[in-house]
Amino acid sequence: MMAFSRIAAVFLSLLALVSCGDQQIEQHPVYRIQAGSDLKIFVTTDIHYLSKSLTDGGAAFQRDLALGDGKQLRYSEELMKAFAYDVQIQKPDITLISGDLTNNGEKQSHLDMAGHLKAMESSSGTQVYVIPGNHDLLNPWSKSFKGQHQYKADSISPKKFRKIYAPFGYDEALSKDRHSLSYLATPSDKLWLLMLDTNMYRNNKELRHPQLEGRLSSSTLKWIDQCGKLAKQKGAIIVGVMHHSLLDHSELMHDGFTIQNTQKVSEVLLRNGIVTVFSGHIHIQDISSYKQGTEQIYDVANSALSVYPHQFGIMTYSNANHALDFSTSPLHMELWAAAHRVADPNLQHFKPYSGSSFGQLSFNGSYRRLTQNLSYTKYTEPQLQAMANVIQRLHKNFFAGSRVEDLDDITSSEGYQLWLTAPPGSQKNYVLQLAHQRDKDNQHLHVTFP
DSSP states (O other), X not given: OHHHHHHHHHHHHHHTEEEETTEEEESSOOOSSOTTOOEEEEEEOOOOBOOGGGBOOOHHHHHHHHTSSSOOGGGXXXXXXXXXXXXXXXXXXXXXXXXXXXXXXXXXXXXXXXXXXXXXXXXXXXXXXXXXXXXXXXXXXXXXXXXXXXXXXXXXXXXXXXXXXXXXXXXXXXXXXXXXXXXXXXXXXXXXXXXXXXXXXXTHHHHTXXXXXXXXXXXXXXXXXXXXXXHHHHTOEEEEEESSBSSOOOXXXXXXXXXXXXXXXXXXXHHTTOOEEEEOSSOSOEEEXXXXXXXXXXXXXXXXXXXXXXXXXXXXXXXXXTEEEEEEEEOOHHHHHHHTXXXXXHHHTHHHHHHHHHHHXXXXXXXXXXXXXXXXXXXXXXXXXXXXXXXXXXXXXXXXXXXXXXXHHHHTSHHHHHHHTSXXXXXXXXXXXXXXXXXXXXXXXXXXXX
């Protein structure tokens, strides 16, 4: 009798599934949020958290920062606490993190991050959903820092990622793609989340670095069709979340940042009524769109929380208007520091401190490349500094996604005039394209669903 009961239970559970090859989707969503409710959702990405236990802040760590891309790794702990403070104050229903949770996939960083997310949920009532980024899994660059030296640190596998972050999406997923770490979450009856793992990490060991490129397999695309079919049956809309860009966000940076099969993925998403996607990876704030016939899809690339200007997205969904509104918000580090009586002056005045650090790093990198380029040997040191200063000023606006209000002042400067007459090359093209970025609003979006 007991054996029969087990068989019957298994049979009944299988009846609740829709099958597509070896993919299975639950037919009966369980919603966390009251039916018909409006939603507030925080969206962030590229936190690049580094556990404090993995660095002593010594010479090796400082060298790594000096050669980096502006991530405030020195204040990883404080960035997470400040973000959790914003979540605690505003109490969003949902918090989304679209990959690169850790600096380079260190196991200890993942474990510490999961602890931060658990505390965030407990203190605010928000529900956190995560997906990995290209830095998070099987990463050969996982390392710790002590004194003058770097040391190899343990990284994690996809299976371990799913286990560590089980409470943050995977345990309650309506469906999990068997060929990736993608899953479908149903926090409310009207808005579902398609959390897509776009990363290509299987060859990282052979490459000796985390693979930059991303794509979605044909089996995952079939699974998306099944997710879309069920959402339509239940009268829900789906919002996509992925690490790599769905669409190009810059003429300067798209190879390795935009998903490889962008055309195919866009078509699959559109035919399933998915017209809004949130992504990361590229570290800039930018909104792009693609139109196919009468249908249009938006890809919102969010700024990296770890990089100046340290901003995140706030999305609201109106059930009555069947509409989504998005805007950016600064991380309120100074408020957190004041509330917790933090004595560090860098954190008390974090925006100017981080802006200055980011600008100096940009200036140093640009100046170094100019001095190493034989085409610029005829320029004096003051002239090279003026040219590097132009890149520094343009970068701040580029990463923030803000309009370049001082563009006239920049383009009339001595440094920019030197760029206009500089020898042809990639550096000159980069500067000229930065100065001619489209003047569009990358910090607000309104989408009405049919």
